[in-house]
Amino acid sequence: MTRRQNRNLIRIVLSFALLITASALPLSGIFRLTACLAAYLITGYDVILEAVRKIFRGQLFDEQFLMAIATIGAFVLNEYSEAVAVMLFYQVGEWFQSIAVGKSRKSIASLMDIRPDTATVIRMGERVTVSPEEVQKGEIIEIQPGERTPLDGVIILGETSVNTSALTGESLPVDLKTGDRIISGSINLTGTVRVQVESEYEFSTVNRILELVENASAKKARIEGFITRFSRVYTPIVVSLAVLIAFLPPLIFSLPFSEWIQRALIFLVVSCPCALVVSVPLSFFGGIGRASKSGILIKSSSDLEMLSKIKTMVFDKTGTLTKGAFSVRRVVSAKNDEAEVMKYAYLAERHSGHPIAKSICASYETQESLPESANVTEKSGLGVRAEISGAVILAGNEKLLSQFGIACVSPPDAYGAVVHIAKDGEYLGFIEVTDEIKPKAKISVQKLKTLGIAKTVLLTGDRREAAIRVKDETGIDEMLSELLPQDKLTAVEALIEHSSPIAFVGDGINDAPALTRADTGIAMGTMGSDAAIEAADVVLMDDSIEKLSEALKIAKKTMHIVRENIIITLGVKIAVMLLGAAGFANMWLAVFADVGVLIIAILNAMRTLVYNTKKAA
Amino acid sequence: MKKVFMMEDLDCANCALKMETAIGKIPGVISASVNFITQKLTLEAEDSAFDEILKKARKEIKKVDSACRVIVK
Numbered sequence: 001m002t003r004r005q006n007r008n009l010i011r012i013v014l015s016f017a018l019l020i021t022a023s024a025l026p027l028s029g030i031f032r033l034t035a036c037l038a039a040y041l042i043t044g045y046d047v048i049l050e051a052v053r054k055i056f057r058g059q060l061f062d063e064q065f066l067m068a069i070a071t072i073g074a075f076v077l078n079e080y081s082e083a084v085a086v087m088l089f090y091q092v093g094e095w096f097q098s099i100a101v102g103k104s105r106k107s108i109a110s111l112m113d114i115r116p117d118t119a120t121v122i123r124m125g126e127r128v129t130v131s132p133e134e135v136q137k138g139e140i141i142e143i144q145p146g147e148r149t150p151l152d153g154v155i156i157l158g159e160t161s162v163n164t165s166a167l168t169g170e171s172l173p174v175d176l177k178t179g180d181r182i183i184s185g186s187i188n189l190t191g192t193v194r195v196q197v198e199s200e201y202e203f204s205t206v207n208r209i210l211e212l213v214e215n216a217s218a219k220k221a222r223i224e225g226f227i228t229r230f231s232r233v234y235t236p237i238v239v240s241l242a243v244l245i246a247f248l249p250p251l252i253f254s255l256p257f258s259e260w261i262q263r264a265l266i267f268l269v270v271s272c273p274c275a276l277v278v279s280v281p282l283s284f285f286g287g288i289g290r291a292s293k294s295g296i297l298i299k300s301s302s303d304l305e306m307l308s309k310i311k312t313m314v315f316d317k318t319g320t321l322t323k324g325a326f327s328v329r330r331v332v333s334a335k336n337d338e339a340e341v342m343k344y345a346y347l348a349e350r351h352s353g354h355p356i357a358k359s360i361c362a363s364y365e366t367q368e369s370l371p372e373s374a375n376v377t378e379k380s381g382l383g384v385r386a387e388i389s390g391a392v393i394l395a396g397n398e399k400l401l402s403q404f405g406i407a408c409v410s411p412p413d414a415y416g417a418v419v420h421i422a423k424d425g426e427y428l429g430f431i432e433v434t435d436e437i438k439p440k441a442k443i444s445v446q447k448l449k450t451l452g453i454a455k456t457v458l459l460t461g462d463r464r465e466a467a468i469r470v471k472d473e474t475g476i477d478e479m480l481s482e483l484l485p486q487d488k489l490t491a492v493e494a495l496i497e498h499s500s501p502i503a504f505v506g507d508g509i510n511d512a513p514a515l516t517r518a519d520t521g522i523a524m525g526t527m528g529s530d531a532a533i534e535a536a537d538v539v540l541m542d543d544s545i546e547k548l549s550e551a552l553k554i555a556k557k558t559m560h561i562v563r564e565n566i567i568i569t570l571g572v573k574i575a576v577m578l579l580g581a582a583g584f585a586n587m588w589l590a591v592f593a594d595v596g597v598l599i600i601a602i603l604n605a606m607r608t609l610v611y612n613t614k615k616a617a
Numbered sequence: 618m619k620k621v622f623m624m625e626d627l628d629c630a631n632c633a634l635k636m637e638t639a640i641g642k643i644p645g646v647i648s649a650s651v652n653f654i655t656q657k658l659t660l661e662a663e664d665s666a667f668d669e670i671l672k673k674a675r676k677e678i679k680k681v682d683s684a685c686r687v688i689v690k
Binding site: 046050053057098104105274277278285 | 626680
């Protein structure tokens with residue numbers, strides 16, 4: 001509790017005690033008025049002061065102003081204890097609201113409690129403890145077990161395992177050794193390591209995440225914009241209605257003024273749109289905070305709103321549905337000598353940076369001392385030509401071999417990438433390399449179906465056979481294969497025209513335009529990749545595809561709670577306003593409809609934060 | 618120049634909205650946002666008149682809720 005909250009609580013208790021005493025004692029006339037007035041002022045003096053201030057500034061019809069008028073009105077009508085009680089009730093409500101808001105703020109802050117406080121930097125051989133902002137790029141920091149990694153860097157000494165759960169939601173520790181990258185915000189578990197800092201704090205992973213989440217509410221959701229606009233027209237409408245209620249019936253039907261003015265006051269007290277204005281952004285904030293706890297970064301409320309509406313989900317293949325890591329599936333030799341095929345493939349490709357070449361070389365083991373290759377030329381999209389001990393080796397696809405006049409065909413049952421090998425114009429055989437499908441891809445796609453995703457589409461630059469296999473094994477509905485990077489964008493645009501709203505899920509490599517263009521761009525496995533974080537609306541911190549359904553669930557739950565809050569608050573308010581106008585509601589009910597509903601809405605909004613996606617089917 | 622300020626005792630969301638609107642209308646302000654949940658004022662304004670504008674912004678805040686303060690380090 002803050003000092004202000006403490007003080008207000010004491011005032012409420014004092015005033016309440018005084019009111020009880022005054023009612024219990026047989027006081028009358030001026031004594032009763034004095035006691036009640038004292039109780040009233042103890043709890044309500046600030047409201048009256050604020051109301052007077054507002055009058056001088058010409059800001060009528062503020063909450064405080066309305067409360068002051070309503071309660072002073074009650075005094076005038078000789079209803080002393082009612083006046084005190086209404087003011088008390090109002091203050092109790094305000095107090096609860098302040099506590100509830102404080103609690104919500106705290107629990108959101110604790111979700112984002114990944115900010116490192118200090119860094120131990122090695123300067124001139126000494127350990128110096130400084131704040132992470134003061135560490136320069138290139139400096140060496142030391143991280144002890146139990147500490148939070150303050151900055152991104154590369155381990156230069158020692159090995160350890162780290163917990164990245166605050167960033168990725170993944171609780172399994174990751175083992176790191178010298179030469180590995182360590183990400184800021186992860187917790188060092190086992191060993192002391194020295195790390196060379198790669199970027200300053202401002203550009204570190206942890207700072208970027210914090211900024212992203214804290215600024216998430218800046219880009220407002222459509223429903224939030226609606227609430228803002230609504231509350232702007234709502235207040236003047238309600239105030240004019242109140243004026244009509246106060247004066248029309250007495251003037252036309254010569255009914256008593258006091259009665260109708262009180263009805264108008266009740267009407268006005270109910271009218272504050274605070275519950276709506278608070279609970280809607282609070283729900284969004286809670287949802288975004290909840291998602292970040294699972295390693296899902298949602299960039300803004302409007303992105304969360306859009307995510308909840310997605311009907312079509314488009315997947316990039318490599319790195320999204322598949323692991324993005326190739327492995328050799330089989331080696332087939334034309335002459336029954338698989339070792340020879342592998343050997344020449346290795347010799348020709350061992351200096352290539354292509355992922356397929358790398359995977360072939362990684363799976364080749366030999367004790368032999370091998371000759372160096374010479375005159376290596378890599379032909380993009382085709383393969384490699386190299387000379388080894390005077391022999392010309394070709395390693396590549398059919399197109400490459402046919403350029404050199406060698407006929408070959410890929411086997412019909414191949415679904416991976418096929419690398420054909422030829423030596424001095426003679427065909428040796430081929431190696432098939434495949435990209436494994438992620439183990440949870442199929443179940444994740446099925447889960448999406450139960451979450452309202454009507455259509456799933458696979459987009460890939462890969463061969464048709466490879467695409468068909470992934471499509472069939474994961475249960476995706478449609479596919480488009482052999483696309484160039486720019487074709488992916490065109491395909492996404494075509495889908496947007498036919499079946500909006502769509503989400504594009506990619507790993508951020510080559511597909512930034514599609515990520516930007518889709519209604520929701522979801523980048524995955526992109527910890528540390530600026531381009532993807534920039535282009536996407538939703539970022540999955542690790543590459544686990546099952547996070548997709550979790551993200552959808554959180555988005556849908558949040559929107560559900562937002563709608564619930566709108567319906568509850570408006571429903572209660574309109575009902576009490578109608579009752580008030582008809583003379584069936586008293587000031588108690590009015591204060592409940594204002595402050596009580598506000599508290600209910602806040603508590604409801606906080607449900608987003610504790611939403612358990614595992615329990616909910 | 619864009620600066621973020623912490624706020625204290627910002628107790629009502631509707632007030633935050635009113636403050637945001639009022640500050641946005643101060644001449645020289647490029648953008649202003651009052652975040653009720655994080656209790657932060659983000660003010661983007663012309664460099665030359667920044668302090669002057671901040672003063673006016675604080676006045677607007679006081680007008681809406683006299684108990685609410687902006688913490689300037």
